[in-house]
Amino acid sequence: MDSHRSEDSAHLGARLVDGYLRRLGTGRPPRPTAAALSELHLRQLLTVPFENLSVQLGERIVLEERRLVEKVVEKRRGGFCYELNGAFGTLLAALGFEVTFLAARVFGAEGRLGIPYDHMALKVGTADGRTWLADVGFGAHSHHPLRWEDRGEQKDPGGMFRIVEAADVDAGDLDVVKNGSPEYRLEVRPRALGDFVTGAWWHSTSPESHFTRSLVCSRVTEDGGRITLSGRRLKETTPEGGDMERELVTDEEVLGVYRERFGIELEQVPEVRAAGADRLG
Structure with a gap:
């Protein structure tokens, strides 16, 4: 699979595409330009949270394009990397961008x-012939896409980033670096969405995965900071680095924050559950 183009995602239909854009609070771009990609990327980070609630609520994670988009549009939810980048890539393809799924391994x-x-x-191609690294599924990452060919420092509201050749391999892999520390090693070989099923299963079920051992719901705030709910601990960070943290005492407070700050309606407060249940399908 070299890339997903608009015809590959045409089965989504105008309803889901327009619904996705309404969730992002923006309109359909007339052309798949670099400026349009940057705007969509930021709007996604502002409105669709990085969250692992499905893992802890026992919900099945389905890596199919339409199902991922429906989760964002109809269920008003977010997800973790496979879901967020899977849905966002599907939207971009439907809007005429050239989109390639890439696999990476995170530095621990x-x-x-x-x-x-x-x-x-x-990996996203725009109408001006340029190529970008887009990632709306890594939590605290770049607010805007990174220039794929640029090996120098790229300043972003989320930090100082570099894309560099991996030094200890000869397969053309790239290291994505933030503020001097490597975040993940990116393979350049194109992948299909279904290739990530095993990784999603592991992160959803293994006791060694941090997603099975924690609860997180996080998004970029309008001032460029970040708001994160980890279990019952609410943390808000300003662009200048100031933090405000407090513990939410009642279930009503927790559900209210999910609803008012993340747009997520829940019937019960999620709790960390034992790893090992099959939640992928």
């Missing part, structure tokens, strides 16, 4: 790399 403690298909990112 002491520089150790995670499992294969640990993370999904997007």
